[in-house]
Amino acid sequence: QESQASGLPEYIKIVEVGPRDGLQNEKVIVPTDIKIELINRLSRTGLPAIEVTSFVSSKWVPQMADHKEVMRGIERHPGVQYPVLTPNLQGFHSAIAAGATEVSVFGAASESFSKMNINCSIEESIEKFEEVAKSARNMNIPVRGYVSCALGCPYEGNIIPAKVAEVSKRLYSMGCYEISLGDTIGVGTPGSMKRMLEAVMKEIPLSALAVHCHDTYGQALANILTAIQMGVAVVDSSVAGLGGCPYAKGATGNVATEDVIYMLNGLGINTGVNLYTVMEAGNFICTALNKKTNSKVAQASFNTG
């Protein structure tokens, strides 16, 4: 009742990206069995979606070289989605062969970022994704679309909301069921988040939108709050805040799932996720990575006294 009265969504779907986005951007590479154990633990927390791995050439992303083994090795809990990244048709087929039942494609709102990241223009990347989307449609495989640099680009700087809306619309029109808007370098603030969402919401229904905020400048929770105040009901996050920022050495990246859930719990918003079990999973992976958690909730909870 509390969340309803305040105009906030009653339920928010958390998409856990730690095993993919998180681990891909960590310095230390973890063995396959640790990845599988992490995903299995996350499956028991109530999280409805866990991004498992990436079917990208191991030449480009060595951390995800074991994509097939991970896909085949994890427990598949009923009611939990296990999307994987598939940048092109080849990756898509490989993913399906390994048992994937949902895939994601990554676009960007910045030409420079697209060029530097995947060595082609936005238009060329969209063409590749269209091939994936077409095959996926034939096989009844849902496709999630990501738009990077939604609030700023490490190369171009400011990104205009209209461009984000345009790319989002292309991805949505080709059949992506959900568009995750990513503040890739965490430069956004509630001000720019609002302007960007207002533009995108003119083209895409609210229920098909998600936000993927990075906490590089400490703005993630404030940005997520702004998004949910505008009705967005899907939020990406990473257990223990795994995944640094490749564009600002030593800086943080993904927002911590624990911190997001803490906030949503406090707002009376249902997520279906057990915070304590997420903290335990976070503790597990941080021990394996030999690093401190980036989650403030975990830091505060494991240290009281």
Add this chain to the structure above:
Amino acid sequence: EVGPRDGLQNEKNVVPTAVKINLINMLSETGLQVIEATSFVSPRWVPQMADHTEVMQGINKLPGVSYPVLTPNLKGFQAAVAAGAKEVSIFGAASELFTKKNINCSIEESLERFDEVMTAARTASIPVRGYVSCVLGCPYEGKISAAKVAEVSKKMYSMGCYEISLGDTIGIGTPGSMKEMLTAVMKEVPVGALAVHCHDTYGQALANILVALQMGVSVVDASVAGLGGCPYAQGASGNVATEDLVYMLNGLGIHTGVDLQKLMDTGTFICNALNRRTNSKVSQASCRL
């Protein structure tokens, strides 16, 4: 800016007087209009603030900038004024247990002590700022009712405090509890006299501050580099970093008059002096190694 007092008081390492003075002087150059300088408390209780008189007398006082100091009782108040203080602060709490553990008396008794300070301050035309601790939760009592916060705030405002700073002392609050608490307090104290003092122990500070701003609060406490850990959760963070707050306000198009770069430079200075990493994410991100 509460770094030099709330921040340094809660840091493991103690810095020499000269460093404190330099910190405050650097902060004065950033455009900040209020810098909490020190605390006139007995050094037996707070050794980190033992040099309060030297600090107060040593800093450059820029015109247009206030340098409030903590004064827990009349004795502290008199020492502060003698040392040149022109504004003081008193600390109340919305929790009986916290008050007992912290200053060994009840809330009612603490307000009686403050009454002496208020009378003296009024006579000397010295503005008094009131703090209310534990507004969103207490390390001993747990949940704190919004009505209690409103009651204590009202008493302090009625005593003559020009501003009431509502402190989430253990950082446990969320936008939900912040909204509920402010709704109750705003029935008793005009929003123009309210400030929020959020701790980032659970990463909620900026989201909580955003909610407060949305409700009309326009005074926010913060600590350069996020100085000051949480005494109730070992290793956890405490104060929200001024840099991160200013970054957000800039992005919202809200005017603060503060130069973010100068602020970051000040943060770098004090972190070097303390031999610690900054707690400000903006500072971390902006530092390309």
